[in-house]
Amino acid sequence: xxxxxxxxxxxxxxxxxxxxxxxxxxxxxxxxxxxxxxxxxxxxxxxxxxxxxxxxxxxxxxxxxxxxxxxxxxxxxxxxxxxxxxxxxxxxxxxxxxxxxxxxxxxxxxxxxxxxxxxxxxxxxxxxxxxxxxxxxxxxxxxxxxxxxxxxxxxxxxxxxxxxxxxxxxxxxxxxxxxxxxxxxxxxxxxxxxxxxxxxxxxxx
Amino acid sequence: xxxxxxxxxxxxxxxxxxxxxxxxxxxxxxxxxxxxxxxxxxxxxxxxxxxxxxxxxxxxxxxxxxxxxxxxxxxxxxxxxxxxxxxxxxxxxxxxxxxxxxxxxxxxxxxxxxxxxxxxxxxxxxxxxxxxxxxxxxxxxxxxxxxxxxxxxxxxxxxxxxxxxxxxxxxxxxxxxxxxxxxxxxxxxxxxxxxxxxxxxxxxxxxxxxxxxxxxxxxxxxxxxxxxxxxxxxxxxxxxxxxxxxxxxxxxxxxxxxxxxxxxxxxxxxxxxxxxxxxxxxxxxxxxxxxxxxxxxxxxxxxxxxxxxxxxxxxxxxxxxx
Numbered sequence: 003x004x005x006x007x008x009x010x011x012x013x014x015x016x017x018x019x020x021x022x023x024x025x026x027x028x029x030x031x032x033x034x035x036x037x038x039x040x041x042x043x044x045x046x047x048x049x050x051x052x053x054x055x056x057x058x059x060x061x062x063x064x065x066x067x068x069x070x071x072x073x074x075x076x077x078x079x080x081x082x083x084x085x086x087x088x089x090x091x092x093x094x095x096x097x098x099x100x101x102x103x104x105x106x107x108x109x110x111x112x113x114x115x116x117x118x119x120x121x122x123x124x125x126x127x128x129x130x131x132x133x134x135x136x137x138x139x140x141x142x143x144x145x146x147x148x149x150x151x152x153x154x155x156x157x158x159x160x161x162x163x164x165x166x167x168x169x170x171x172x173x174x175x176x177x178x179x180x181x182x183x184x185x186x187x188x189x190x191x192x193x194x195x196x197x198x199x200x201x202x203x204x205x206x207x
Numbered sequence: 208x209x210x211x212x213x214x215x216x217x218x219x220x221x222x223x224x225x226x227x228x229x230x231x232x233x234x235x236x237x238x239x240x241x242x243x244x245x246x247x248x249x250x251x252x253x254x255x256x257x258x259x260x261x262x263x264x265x266x267x268x269x270x271x272x273x274x275x276x277x278x279x280x281x282x283x284x285x286x287x288x289x290x291x292x293x294x295x296x297x298x299x300x301x302x303x304x305x306x307x308x309x310x311x312x313x314x315x316x317x318x319x320x321x322x323x324x325x326x327x328x329x330x331x332x333x334x335x336x337x338x339x340x341x342x343x344x345x346x347x348x349x350x351x352x353x354x355x356x357x358x359x360x361x362x363x364x365x366x367x368x369x370x371x372x373x374x375x376x377x378x379x380x381x382x383x384x385x386x387x388x389x390x391x392x393x394x395x396x397x398x399x400x401x402x403x404x405x406x407x408x409x410x411x412x413x414x415x416x417x418x419x420x421x422x423x424x425x426x427x428x429x430x431x432x433x434x435x436x437x438x439x440x441x442x443x444x445x446x447x448x449x450x451x452x453x454x455x456x457x458x459x460x461x462x463x464x465x466x467x468x469x470x471x472x473x474x475x476x477x478x479x480x481x482x483x484x485x486x487x488x489x490x491x492x493x494x495x496x497x498x499x500x501x502x503x504x505x506x507x508x509x510x511x512x513x514x515x516x517x518x519x520x521x522x523x524x525x526x527x528x529x
Contacts, residue, residue, distance in 0.1 A: 070514070071461030074505040074522040078241045083286045083303040087293035123400045124461045130403075 009177050011184035019181065023174045030166045037163055039102060040156040047149045054142055061135045068128035075124045084125050090115040104155045106148040109140050208525040212506050212516040220510045244507035249305050252500045259489060267486055270370050271493065276310035281363045284336065285356055287318050291327050292352045311335035338362055357397060361419045364390040378486040381478035385471050387421035392451060392467050395423055398431040423448060461522060468498055468524045498524045
């Protein structure tokens with residue numbers, strides 16, 4: 003369907019369209035700025051994420067070795083018996099946070115489990131290692147969620163910009179041109195009519 | 208043992224075990240394979256003890272029964288206490304017990320069904336574990352079970368040491384060395400653990416912790432609890448403690464127990480060297496069997512985790528001493 007079908011070729015409508023297109027073009031520029039900031043934020047975040055994941059994997063490797071050693075030293079039944087005896091738990095709360103209008107979850111640690119004195123020393127060492135990276139695991143999960151949502155928002159923003167630049171604005175410009183052409187045409191017809199009438203009147207005299 | 212440690216999976220492990228005197232083993236349904244295998248190895252080891260006890264003179268048989276059955280029973284009581292402390296159900300507690308009949312304790316079912324730790328300790332009154340009830344106030348003061356666990360270890364050590372007094376000196380020495388060494392190392396590890404835990408305010412009293420010490424004095428243990436330099440403390444102990452505890456410097460505390468078991472292997476091997484037929488040989492056979500059991504339990508777990516032999520072999524004893 004043509005973008006000009008159903009268009010009223012009037013001066014009032016033309017002015018309305020011209021105001022709208024200015025507004026939309028300005029909005030498109032802001033969206034492009036947002037897109038560029040999001041893209042920059044995303045690429046920086048991905049680099050940071052890679053680094054943090056690499057470090058965490060190393061720490062997890064060490065923690066896992068300590069857990070392995072505890073199992074080999076004590077046997078699986080003893081480890082499970084001791085692990086099940088930890089009474090306190092990790093309590094967290096999920097709160098919303100926002101960056102550039104993008105919401106992502108922030109994990110607030112309300113209570114960390116108390117493990118001192120209740121485990122055999124081998125398991126205590128292993129749990130210390132896991133415990134020391136627990137917060138890092140939580141922050142990394144938060145960061146990954148943030149990066150994912152920034153990526154989603156970047157995609158959405160990019161689609162909006164593309165739609166505006168490639169469809170909406172050209173259509174509006176086409177409508178404006180159509181109206182202008184129609185108005186010019188009418189003006190020309192009026193002028194010709196006036197000249198004809200003037201010529202006719204002059205010849206009558 | 209190295210061949211068994213190099214198997215590729217739990218199934219391979221089981222088929223290798225089938226070719227040994229352990230024979231075919233069957234996994235329990237709906238139970239974690241490594242835990243099921245641990246129970247199998249414990250049962251096989253207890254069967255071995257029973258066979259030995261049946262054929263040796265009664266005084267030796269009594270000592271062996273006390274040494275091993277009370278050892279496993281101490282482990283069971285430890286797990287029952289832990290279970291009650293953490294509000295585990297009786298079924299959960301009993302699922303973690305070494306598969307054996309009660310030896311000096313009342314029924315494990317009754318103990319695991321006790322309402323709380325107070326009721327549990329009440330049930331142990333009048334038994335060989337009676338002294339543990341005296342630690343109830345310390346348990347309540349710290350709201351922790353380590354005073355009870357320590358007391359259990361002390362009851363076991365003292366019981367065995369009193370029993371071996373009846374043996375000839377050459378036989379007494381081997382058992383005493385093992386029991387005292389194990390108690391000393393466990394005391395030291397508990398002291399290190401307590402040094403890392405937050406102290407319970409002004410009420411914390413290190414002198415309440417160690418009722419029985421042997422090669423490692425209470426003074427050193429108290430210094431460790433109070434945060435003394437570990438390297439200095441360990442080096443001041445001399446051999447064999449300094450070798451056994453050396454992995455602590457690298458933070459590999461699990462290797463300490465491997466070193467302890469290796470030292471026990473050496474002690475027993477030296478003791479039996481002079482006599483191929485006496486008590487020392489019988490005891491050596493059972494000690495080696497127990498070390499083998501512990502290694503097999505570790506390998507079973509490692510296979511379940513898909514670990515290759517070289518990743519865990521340093522924590523085994525038998526492949527590294529033979």
